[in-house]
Amino acid sequence: xxxxxxxxxxxxxxxxxxxxxxxxxxxxxxxxxxxxxxxxxxxxxxxxxxxxxxxxxxxxxxxxxxxxxxxxxxxxxxxxxxxxxxxxxxxxxxxxxxxxxxxxxxxxxxxxxxxxxxxxxxxxxxxxxxxxxxxxxxxxxxxxxxxxxxxxxxxxxxxxxxxxxxxxxxxxxxxxxxxxxxxxxxxxxxxxxxxxxxxxxxxxxxxxxxxxxxxxxxxxxxxxxxxxxxxxxxxxxxxxxxxxxxxxxxxxxxxxxxxxxxxxxxxxxxxxxxxxxxxxxxxxxxxxxxxxxxxxxxxxxxxxxxxxxxxxxxxxxxxxxxxxxxxxxxxxxxxxxxxxxxxxxxxxxxxxxxxxxxxxxxxxxxxxxxxxxxxxxxxxxxxxxxxxx
Numbered sequence: 001x002x003x004x005x006x007x008x009x010x011x012x013x014x015x016x017x018x019x020x021x022x023x024x025x026x027x028x029x030x031x032x033x034x035x036x037x038x039x040x041x042x043x044x045x046x047x048x049x050x051x052x053x054x055x056x057x058x059x060x061x062x063x064x065x066x067x068x069x070x071x072x073x074x075x076x077x078x079x080x081x082x083x084x085x086x087x088x089x090x091x092x093x094x095x096x097x098x099x100x101x102x103x104x105x106x107x108x109x110x111x112x113x114x115x116x117x118x119x120x121x122x123x124x125x126x127x128x129x130x131x132x133x134x135x136x137x138x139x140x141x142x143x144x145x146x147x148x149x150x151x152x153x154x155x156x157x158x159x160x161x162x163x164x165x166x167x168x169x170x171x172x173x174x175x176x177x178x179x180x181x182x183x184x185x186x187x188x189x190x191x192x193x194x195x196x197x198x199x200x201x202x203x204x205x206x207x208x209x210x211x212x213x214x215x216x217x218x219x220x221x222x223x224x225x226x227x228x229x230x231x232x233x234x235x236x237x238x239x240x241x242x243x244x245x246x247x248x249x250x251x252x253x254x255x256x257x258x259x260x261x262x263x264x265x266x267x268x269x270x271x272x273x274x275x276x277x278x279x280x281x282x283x284x285x286x287x288x289x290x291x292x293x294x295x296x297x298x299x300x301x302x303x304x305x306x307x308x309x310x311x312x313x314x315x316x317x318x319x320x321x322x323x324x325x326x327x328x329x330x331x332x333x334x335x336x337x338x339x340x341x342x343x344x345x346x347x348x349x350x351x352x353x354x355x356x357x358x359x360x361x362x363x364x365x366x367x368x369x370x371x372x373x374x375x376x377x378x379x380x381x382x383x384x385x386x387x388x389x
Contacts, residue, residue: 003040004328007084010037010116011077012061013095014048016069026092027053029303029311032319033090034061040327045081047074048091069094071101078102078111085114087326089279089302090319096123096302097172097200117279117326118301126275126301129171129205139274141267141296144208155192155206156185162208164188167241167374169298170195171203176243176375181209210295211241213286216253218268219310221321221344223330224278228269229347231280231318232310233261238372240286240297245305245376249356251313260287264294271299279322282306309356309381314348356381 012034015026027050034044038061046061049068056064063081067073069091078086086108088099102108103120125131130148137143145162148171149155159166159182168191170178178198182188195204215236222228235253236244253261268283275281282304284297300306303319311318317337321344324334334344358378362370370377 002328002333003324007042007114007116007327009043009045009081009083009085010327011045011047011074011081011083011086011113012037013069013074013086013088013091013098014046014050014053014056015092015094016048017050026090026095026303026305028308029319030090031060032317033087033303033323036320036323037087037327038062040324042327045077045083047077069098071098071105071107074098074102075107078107078113082111083113085116087116087323089117089322089326092302092304093173096127099123100127100172101200117322118277118281122275122277123301126277126281126299127172128201129169129203132298133205135274136271136296139270141271142294143296144210146205146207148203148205149192150196150202150204152189152192152196155204156188158206159185159188165209165211167207167209167211168192168195169205169207169374170199171205172200173198176245176373179204179374181211181241181373209241210286211239212289213240213295214255214289215240215242215244215247215297216256216264216285216287217244217249217306218265218283218285219280219307219318220268220272220277220283221280221318221325221331222272222277223325224328225330226273226276227331227345228272229331229345230265230268231316231348232314232350233265234306234309234313241374242372243374243376244284245381246358246360246372246378248358249306249309251310251354251356252350254353256287260292260294263292267294267296271296275299275301277301279303279325280307280318309354313354314350316344316348 044061047065088095147158178195180191217234219231233253234251236247238247282300286295331345359380
C-alpha cells in the first residue's frame, strides 16, 4: 500500500538524556527515523531534552524542542504545533511510556493526534506483564510460572509457594530498572519494594527463575499487512539472569542447533504477528542448554538497544524502515537504502560474526554495586567483526 497522504506533520519523541540503562542507541535510531520521514516529505517535530546528541541538530528535524519529556510539556507542544500524528517507538521506554500517558489522559483524542506504528493496545499487551502472560498461554508459548502483584505481601506469598530463587520484573521500566533476582524473603522484600516504586503502574511480575538458560534474541520487522522477517538472531554470551545490555552479545547466534534455532525463530514470528506490531521489535527467549525446552521472556514492542546492534551487524537500517512502515508503507515496497537493489522484505544473511561488548563506568562510581544481574548497569558498548573462513 502507498504511504499515507492524510498526515503531514509528525512528532517524534526522543529518549532524553543519556543515563545508565538508557544509552545513545536510541538517539542513533531516532535520528534515522527523523531523516527517513523527512525523506518521504513529512514535516518532523522532534521533542528531546538532550542537547548533547546529534539527534537534536537542526539538520535532523524540521523543528527541535529541547523540552522536558513530560506529559505537560508534550501537551503544550501538541497544542502549539497541531500535529497530525505522533511516533513514540523510536525513543526507548521513555517515548513509549509518554505515549501511553498521553493516550490515557485523553490528550491524543482531544487534539486529534494519531498514534503511528504500534498501537496502544499492542503496547499494553506487550508491556503489561499479566496481559503478556495470558497471550502466551493462548498461543501455547511456554512461559515460566509467574504472578503479577501490586503489593509486597502478595509477592512474598507467591515466592514462598514456587520456591526461591525468583525474578522480579517491574512493568513499564527500561533496562530492568527496579528488578532483580531474589534468593530469599529478605532480598525479595527489598527488590519488590524498589520495583513497585519504579513501575509507573505499581506492578511487578514475580517469575520462576530460569537463570543459567541461554538467552536468545530475535530482531523482527513487521508491517501493517502482516508480513514479517527476522533481521537477525543474537545470542548472549552471558546466560539468563544477566541483563542483555550488560552481556557480550553475538550475531548471528553461535551455539544453537538448527532445530533449536528454527523453533525459537518460529516462536518469535508467531508472537510478533499475534501482537500485530508495526515496525521493529525485539523478542527475548531462553533456551535450556540441557534439553529442547525453551521459555519466552519478553517482547519490546519498539526499537530497542538490540535494534542498534542488529542494524550495525547486518547493515539493515531498522529504524529507517520502521519509520516508513509507520506511515503505511509495506516491507515489499520499501527499497533497502543500503543495497539500493533489494526490498526490505529480504532477510539479511551474515557470513561473518559480530560481537557487542558492554562498557561499564564503575571507575567513575566507586561506591556503586558492580554485581551484574537483571538491572542494566552498562553505559554503552563497542563492536567487533570477524570474517568466517
